[in-house]
Amino acid sequence: MRIALLGGTGDIGQGLALRWARDSNHDVIIGSRDPDRAREKAEEYERELASVGREVKVTGFANEMAADRADVVVLAVPAYHISDTVEAVADRLEETVLVTPAVGMSRDEDGFHYNPPPHGSVAALAAEAAPEGVPVIGAFHNLAAGRLANLEADIDWDTPVFGDDEDAKETVTALADEIAGLRPLDAGGLANAGEVESLTPLLINLASENDGLHDLGVKFW
Secondary structure, eight states: OEEEEETTTSHHHHHHHHHHHHHOOSEEEEEESSHHHHHHHHHHHHHHHHHTTOOOOEEEEEHHHHHHTOSEEEEOSOGGGHHHHHHHHGGGOTTOEEEEOOOOEEEETTEEEEOOOTTSSHHHHHHHHSOTTOOEEEOOTTOOHHHHTOTTSOOOEEEEEBOSOHHHHHHHHHHHHTSTTEEEEEOOSGGGHHHHHTHHHHHHHHHHHSTTOTTOOOOOO
16 A cells, blocks of 8 residues: 655654554655655655664655555645645545544643634544545544654554544554554544544643653553
């Protein structure tokens, strides 16, 4: 399977790219609005993977070309770039599963706060921007990006996965399960996006206010 991470030069994109490239046999493609930046980061990821004994090819392209080559496209971009990113690659998404880990947040002196778009959630915003028939699945919202990108660090986290297309949700669940230490959990349909997305600012606030919780994730028992 070919996985494209649009915005794969950023924090969550880097972590997912490195973990999939290390833990699976899928082709990992880095997308960016700047193709030169995508290629540079892909080469950087290859060197990092080689340092842990994994010799694997990671490719980098402009977002449109990355999406065109992929079976699964992860929108690893900030919430305010979701619509523009989907619209820019819309004609390249035939038979593609879209995945969004993005969360709308605001920040003030008290910390981070959930700030969904008028659509009710970022996932709903992505679904509205996506071409008809392209399923949108939410996953990977509540992961500490710094630890995820550190291949020397073990993880032991859960990630809720939600969406209305059961086949697409199964595909993303299987991909999540291939990352060592990550357990996907079915969180229901797209209507449940807000409940999942809103966990992220809570985790960030807990991590910033409590010593030793910098790499906080979630684990359900």
